[in-house]
Amino acid sequence: MTDYLVPEEPYYRGVGDEIAMYEAAYEIRMPMMLKGPTGCGKTRFVEHMAWKLGKPLITVACNEDMTASDLLGRFLLDANGTRWQDGPLTLAARFGAICYLDEVVEARQDTTVAIHPLTDNRRILPLERKGEVVKAHPDFQLVVSYNPGYQSVMKDLKQSTKQRFGALDFDYPTHDIEVEIVSHESGVDAETASKLVQIAERARNLKGHGLDEGLSTRMLVYAGSLIAKGIEPLKACRVALVRPITDDVDMRDALDAAVTTYF
Numbered sequence: 001m002t003d004y005l006v007p008e009e010p011y012y013r014g015v016g017d018e019i020a021m022y023e024a025a026y027e028i029r030m031p032m033m034l035k036g037p038t039g040c041g042k043t044r045f046v047e048h049m050a051w052k053l054g055k056p057l058i059t060v061a062c063n064e065d066m067t068a069s070d071l072l073g074r075f076l077l078d079a080n081g082t083r084w085q086d087g088p089l090t091l092a093a094r095f096g097a098i099c100y101l102d103e104v105v106e107a108r109q110d111t112t113v114a115i116h117p118l119t120d121n122r123r124i125l126p127l128e129r130k131g132e133v134v135k136a137h138p139d140f141q142l143v144v145s146y147n148p149g150y151q152s153v154m155k156d157l158k159q160s161t162k163q164r165f166g167a168l169d170f171d172y173p174t175h176d177i178e179v180e181i182v183s184h185e186s187g188v189d190a191e192t193a194s195k196l197v198q199i200a201e202r203a204r205n206l207k208g209h210g211l212d213e214g215l216s217t218r219m220l221v222y223a224g225s226l227i228a229k230g231i232e233p234l235k236a237c238r239v240a241l242v243r244p245i246t247d248d249v250d251m252r253d254a255l256d257a258a259v260t261t262y263f
């Protein structure tokens, strides 16, 4: 399990009371759901909290091809016959890690249902194929992330899943905090970081008016990092901010124009 300990403090700039809330939630081992758009700091937050609490962290990026076996484990065939290999969720439950399921809504429903017995007061994980019931280690906690913007009627978590979690809302930080984050992460000065954040703020206003999702803090960190490496800001913004977020020619022009008002 020591392989999964977070060795150094991951930089996380708190934006509200989320650190204190998470600590309280961990105290009672409440399963947590982190809700918010992509690239706004959810993963970094969990890494920071695992480090702060001194607990191992096992992260799983969920996708629609994922089966319950990918989480729970399976029998593998090797030279000596078959042997059981724990999946990441089983490993975390057995040895007391924080298990972070990123974008859990992407997983198929039979996969999400597999977490149910772990997320109520039973805190057990039945491994039907193996004929074992794993009792969760006292340090085990389940954390999932969820981007409400992506959900459709077809793809949403069942209420019986949602209601097993406490939830923390995440969003893009306020201007000054985002400037601090972008500057810290990329190495650009506060003035440049502030320009990048202003571009993002303008683009975020276009969400729902041609853009599906706002420009994330992650994208700003990329743009800033390119600028810090000596790339001309205009080009850095095109590559890291404008081109990835839209294929629409008019929208690209509008965003390019926004960039040129700052750089």
Ligand SMILES: Nc1ncnc2c1ncn2[C@@H]1O[C@H](COP(=O)(O)OP(=O)(O)OP(=O)(O)O)[C@@H](O)[C@H]1O
Pocket: 011, 012, 013, 014, 015, 037, 038, 039, 040, 041, 042, 043, 044, 045, 102, 145, 173, 181, 185, 217, 218, 221
């Ligand atoms: N509050 C914050 N403190 C420190 N860094 C932050 C913060 N918010 C965002 N970042 C920066 O933004 C980047 C993206 O954040 P992160 O990977 O945590 O996003 P996410 O919300 O988990 O996205 P996804 O849902 O796509 O996984 C981080 O690598 C970090 O550089």
